[in-house]
Amino acid sequence: MYEYMRGELVAIHPLYIVVDVQGIGYQIYVANPYRFSTSLNEEVKVYIYQAIREDAMTLYGFLDEYEKQLYLKLISVSGIGPKSGLTILANGDFHGLIQAIEAEDVRYLTKFPGVGKKTASQIILDLKGKLTDLIDGVEVPVIPTQTSFDSKSPFFAEAEEALKGLGYTVKDIARIMPQLEQDDSFQSTEEVLRQAFKLLLKN
Structure with a gap:
């Protein structure tokens, strides 16, 4: 199993990034790949979770170890697979997610694709009280000052x-x-x- 990878970020796609490690390009699925935009063509360190199935071996990546730990907690819940876990983390509001679980806010959790009331309730049942130790470590990326935007961009x-x-x-x-x-x-x-x-x- 991989803990992390360090290499050059050579490409960003809507669902994944590509990191070149000593001449090998690794396709790594991440929650919102565009968070890595400022590091394109630079060296990055990406924390890794490797999912192995009969028909595929997939790498999932994270900005830091806290995001990875939150992801691992999520996919430990019945009904939350690797892709669903990324979808839940994609909005970047980890504090809001943890607070929703602590407050048993089923309505908030069912806003995510693929999460129905049953799965939301299972998330709360399995994770309530088990995520608060992650809050202080999780950092939300700061968005740079913005200028203008063309709607056809x-x-x-x-x-x-x-x-x-x-x-x-x-x-x-x-x-x-x-x-x-x-x-x-x-x-x-x-x-x-x-x-x-x-x-x-x-x-």
Whole structure:
């Protein structure tokens, strides 16, 4: 099993990044790959979880060990698979997620694709009281100051592909798009996605 990888970040795709480690390009699925945008073509350290099935071996990556530990807790819950775990972490609001579990907020948890009431209740049952030690260690990336944004920018297209890949429906995306288009300050796909997640998780 891998603990982490250190290498050059050579590509960012809607669902995964590619890290070159001594000439070998590793495809690593991560929650919101665009959080790594500022490190493109630079050396990165990515914490790794390796999932092995009969028909595939997949690498999942994380910004730090705290995010990885939160992910491992999530996928230990019946009904939460590796992809669902990434979808839940993609919005980056780890504090909000932990608080929702502690508050037994089923409504918040069912906002994530693939999480119904039964699975949400199972998350609460299995994880309540077991995540608070992670709160202080988890850091939410700081978004840089923004300038202008063109609604036809590739940021929107990349964000839409990322949302679809995470399991959000066309209807979900269409519901929030008018609100996103009202904001002319986006400067990156990461910023578009962060706002999209906030809108998708609103009551």
